[in-house]
Amino acid sequence: MIGKDILGLRDLDAADIHRILDTATRFRAVSERAIKKVPTLRGRTVVTAFFENSTRTRLSFDLAAKRLSADVLGFSASTSSTRKGETLMDTARNLDALKPDAVIIRHGAAGAPHMLARAFPWSVINAGDGINEHPTQGLLDLLTMRDHLGDLRGRRVAIVGDVFHSRVARSDIFGLTKLGARVLVAGPGTMCPPELAELGVELRHTIDEVIEDVDVVMMLRIQRERLGRAMMASSREYARFYGLDLDRLRRARPDVLVMHPGPINRGVELAPEVADGERSVILEQVTNGLAVRMALLYLLLGRGAGEGGDA
Amino acid sequence: MVERKVMAAPEVRRAVARLASEITDRLGDPASYALVGIVTGGQTLAARLAAAIEAGEGTRPAVGSLDITLYRDDLYTGLEKPVLGETRLPFELTGTGVVLVDDVLFTGRTVRAALDELMDYGRPRWIKLAVLVDRGHRELPIAADFVGREVETALHDRVEVRLVEHGAAADAVVVCSPEARP
Numbered sequence: 001m002i003g004k005d006i007l008g009l010r011d012l013d014a015a016d017i018h019r020i021l022d023t024a025t026r027f028r029a030v031s032e033r034a035i036k037k038v039p040t041l042r043g044r045t046v047v048t049a050f051f052e053n054s055t056r057t058r059l060s061f062d063l064a065a066k067r068l069s070a071d072v073l074g075f076s077a078s079t080s081s082t083r084k085g086e087t088l089m090d091t092a093r094n095l096d097a098l099k100p101d102a103v104i105i106r107h108g109a110a111g112a113p114h115m116l117a118r119a120f121p122w123s124v125i126n127a128g129d130g131i132n133e134h135p136t137q138g139l140l141d142l143l144t145m146r147d148h149l150g151d152l153r154g155r156r157v158a159i160v161g162d163v164f165h166s167r168v169a170r171s172d173i174f175g176l177t178k179l180g181a182r183v184l185v186a187g188p189g190t191m192c193p194p195e196l197a198e199l200g201v202e203l204r205h206t207i208d209e210v211i212e213d214v215d216v217v218m219m220l221r222i223q224r225e226r227l228g229r230a231m232m233a234s235s236r237e238y239a240r241f242y243g244l245d246l247d248r249l250r251r252a253r254p255d256v257l258v259m260h261p262g263p264i265n266r267g268v269e270l271a272p273e274v275a276d277g278e279r280s281v282i283l284e285q286v287t288n289g290l291a292v293r294m295a296l297l298y299l300l301l302g303r304g305a306g307e308g309g310d311a
Numbered sequence: 312m313v314e315r316k317v318m319a320a321p322e323v324r325r326a327v328a329r330l331a332s333e334i335t336d337r338l339g340d341p342a343s344y345a346l347v348g349i350v351t352g353g354q355t356l357a358a359r360l361a362a363a364i365e366a367g368e369g370t371r372p373a374v375g376s377l378d379i380t381l382y383r384d385d386l387y388t389g390l391e392k393p394v395l396g397e398t399r400l401p402f403e404l405t406g407t408g409v410v411l412v413d414d415v416l417f418t419g420r421t422v423r424a425a426l427d428e429l430m431d432y433g434r435p436r437w438i439k440l441a442v443l444v445d446r447g448h449r450e451l452p453i454a455a456d457f458v459g460r461e462v463e464t465a466l467h468d469r470v471e472v473r474l475v476e477h478g479a480a481a482d483a484v485v486v487c488s489p490e491a492r493p
Contacts, residue, residue, distance in 0.1 A: 002391070019394075026395040030381075035431045038381040068381075298395075302387035 004303050005117040005124040006296055008133035009174035017175060021143045023295035030067060031290060041070035044101040044301055048074035051107040056262060056286065057127050061104045064293035092116050101301050123300040131165050136296065137261055138171025140289040142179065144281055145216055148257055153180030158210040160242055161220030161269055162191040168261045169220060173199050184210045187242060206241050211248050216257045219244055219269045235268045245271035249279065257281050317462050318484035326459035330441055331363035333457050334410060344408035345373035349425055350396035352414030355476045356443055360412060373402040382424035404433030414472040416442040419453035444484055446470050462486065
């Protein structure tokens with residue numbers, strides 16, 4: 001059941017996920033109106049607490065809260081007192097003193113959102129914690145796939161790249177397996193270690209081993225800081241074994257969906273012609289992200305608060 | 312819980328027919344206005360009214376639906392949130408007359424929410440209200456223009472409009488009271 005917080009897709013069951021996605025499809029309609037705003041969260045306060053950098057996720061949450069008429073305030077690591085050595089709990093206690101209704105948190109430490117969710121009465125939405133989970137990205141990916149494929153049971157989804165260090169991949173894997181899809185992962189051995197099989201995925205070594213028979217290929221962003229170190233040789237070599245270019249796309253099913261959580265490294269994991277091509281649904285992912293975040297704010301805020309009200 | 316049937320199927324049918332003819336008498340050409348049903352009971356009644364008006368006049372008014380959940384003033388109860396329905400207004404709202412349709416008029420809060428939502432979609436020329444049952448106990452200065460039946464109720468009664476489209480064996484309006492009334 002959907003409670004006070006959304007910390008990860010690991011905690012949700014298939015019915016919860018469908019409920020969130022169904023609600024998100026309703027919220028897409030709000031963004032298509034002339035007046036793109038509903039009064040649902042009027043007078044509620046949403047804080048975006050980003051201890052790690054983010055552009056699109058933060059903008060998306062910001063706009064989602066505003067379209068629901070909430071008041072939004074935010075801070076990022078570069079402007080906050082964490083720079084001055086304040087601990088997470090002290091920062092959170094100060095936030096709590098401002099009486100927020102929800103806190104959207106991104107933090108480099110896995111489990112940071114869980115700690116706040118246990119300690120405080122407000123709703124916590126995990127916007128990415130270390131290499132653990134990024135549940136709203138997972139949900140928007142599922143919504144995009146469900147739009148195109150309908151029922152995901154028995155569908156095959158490839159996740160290519162640095163799966164081990166990707167919180168997006170982990171949320172996708174939890175969500176997809178709960179909805180009955182089969183997940184194949186491919187990447188360099190340092191990024192796709194055998195332990196991943198414990199999550200219920202099938203391991204492959206190169207993109208060529210997965211591209212031909214999947215319904216979706218999810219290309220992960222390669223973190224450039226990992227290039228040229230022990231992880232892998234160079235971006236050129238990465239593109240050769242794991243990049244998706246037009247030649248490889250021609251070998252895929254004609255209706256394959258190409259997805260990417262952004263931001264794209266053009267020419268590394270995705271060739272520009274593929275990123276901008278007709279099989280790419282990358283910008284639909286962005287639109288769906290807004291709808292999913294509106295849905296979560298709607299579903300979570302006030303849950304367990306017991307403020308009373310009349311029928 | 313005590314149930315009291317205040318309208319059976321023939322009475323519901325006659326009330327819908329009467330509402331349709333009153334709407335026609337007062338508003339004239341069905342092409343000049345739209346019926347907008349509040350999800351979910353009002354939506355079904357709007358469809359029935361449209362059919363009845365078309366049968367009498369040969370023209371079907373435009374029909375839309377309005378889900379008012381996001382405009383409700385009682386969403387923060389601590390309970391699970393309501394499932395969202397669909398708002399569909401497949402006609403040009405600005406400049407059109409609108410007859411809002413709901414099954415039961417009670418506190419008036421649903422109608423308040425519906426008015427706010429309609430204004431976010433456009434600027435209708437006017438808005439009127441048609442309800443199958445007016446059960447009293449208004450908390451806002453709202454009145455219906457067309458009423459199928461006024462039913463006396465106690466504040467804590469629940470009024471259920473059971474329609475065959477929603478799975479009922481036969482149409483009925485039932486008042487459910489927490490305890491027996493004298």
